[in-house]
Amino acid sequence: MNLKGIHHVSALTANAEQNYHFYTDILGMRLVKKTINQDDPSVYHLFYADEVGNPGTDFTFFEIPRAGHTYPGISSISGTSLRVQNDDALVYWENRLTENGVDHDGITKQGGRQIIHFRDPEDQRLTLVSDETNAGVAGGNVWERSSVPADKGIIGLGPVKLTVQDPAPTVKVLTDILTFQETGDYPSPVSGQDDIRVFSTGEGGTGAEVHLEVRHDLPKERPGRGSVHHVAFRVDSEDELAKWIDRIKKERIPNSGLVDRFYFKSLYFREPNGILFELATDGPGFATDEDPDHLGESLALPPFFEDRREEIEAKLNPLDTKRPH
Template identity: 35%
Template sequence: MTAIAGNPQRNAEFYVDTLGLRFVKQTVNHDDKYTYHFYFGDAEGTPGTNITFFPWGDQGRSGRFGEGQTKVTTYFVPPESLDYWIDRLESNDIEVTGPIERFGETVIEFDDPDGITLALAASAGTPNGHPWDPSPVPAEHQLRGFHSVSLAVSEIEPTADVLTEGLGYEFETAEDGWHRYRSAAGGPGSIVDLVETNRPRGQMGTGTVHHVAYKSQDTAEQEQWREHLSDRGLHVTEIIDRKYFKSIYFREPGGVLFEIATMGPGFTVDQNEDELGTELVLPEWLENERKEIESRLPSFKSPSVEPDPDVQ
């Protein structure tokens, strides 16, 4: 999941200090080299745990939520962790909506500092990823992977067709206007919910999600997806090298931008695991511009990590 934030310092401190995620990678947007690209995930940056941001700065254009955008990004938490998270969020002056019941699971929702809506779903499933020992959140309560994503569209069927016939999802059930689809593989991060909206087309900017990413094992599988989706009339990009993975992109009929990214080579191609996120790293093709890039990026300091004071 990749979204657009405002102030980079505020963004990083919220996702590390408040949500307890690891700051996995500090680099730049390859399509806009004077904008940071931050990655937050589990201890190793395992695929399926990473939420990433392009922080546009305090002067960046504000986005507007609407049709063709992500409505809610939901993390998995064990049922016994929900009270911990309610207390933690409220103690940090974050307004929590819920708990509510959705598809037989208890869910709470809240906004990050830029207005991006996040949720925690209490589920008995097995979490993805690996706990991060220095996290301010105890290991048993850490966010270790996505549960689901909900997309706002004007009509369910065109997007549902891409999910089922294009990406192999299966319709599961509908409840209170939410239509749930699950990938055949199952497990964490396998759910996409579609919700109809009568809002106008959303405007990309601070406080909105830029795109939703799916995984492929390698470029051979990626090429198969590219051919399959193109045969269904979707415009799919060529494979693009993002250093830590390779990507293809396409926009589904409802307006949401999708990415299919390879599982590797991963975040340790340019840093050891214990060094992840500690300094700005650039792809080789931008390294000779480092001085200019650093001079134009906003001032930023990696957030310090303080243990949860309630943990004995």
């Protein structure tokens, strides 16, 4: 039982159309699934990823049309990273973000890697991270019809940053229950705060890290549009997920039990600081119910929602996601 890295990150948006434009036209990611929030079928769940939505490349969004502003703070997933192949790609991105009026901080260094911190139109806290020195989990493949050149495009999710006030219980879950090991640290960009600690799992590298930030100067985060809902970690198979469910139960951690998301199977639980973790299987994947050439072009519903298609489609705002072929 060894978690393989980041599986996906799920965040909140108040505007699916604006969100779709930014992540496909500006960031060049592929919409690999246009479906519904299975816990609230009246709103979209959009999955952006590499060419086919390989595990470790999915950045997903629940649409909550009336979501308020996010007030950043502790007990949160406070940063999502997106991987690019090398340092040269970051030069391209610095220019591209500027040309498209995207708020960014330019190329800087963090933990020995070159990065760019930037924000989407809803102030989602994002970082482009270079894989120039990466020797861990491999990235995905840029979609051939991306709006960004293949050698510059986003190839997956990088480190996820957690912000807490008391790190001890979160560290205990990461290292004693999950399969993370502490592998380094780097200075906090905030004066007077502790160093940010780095935890890795599986093959390690940019696709398998959690960065833990301790802040004593912030209240608890009030989530809204631009906040992150949960992070999911990769489990190899459903059989292995069953073992994880047993382990979490033995630790007496309240959890969801097995949840069938159709495209993968999942387990959800909150670590002691209130951050929602998911363990998700690598398969069966997003081509289960759609032609790989046409992923994300129409509303996909898992079989257990198909008999409600007419009712569901009537409640959703139209969102045209067909791309020219």
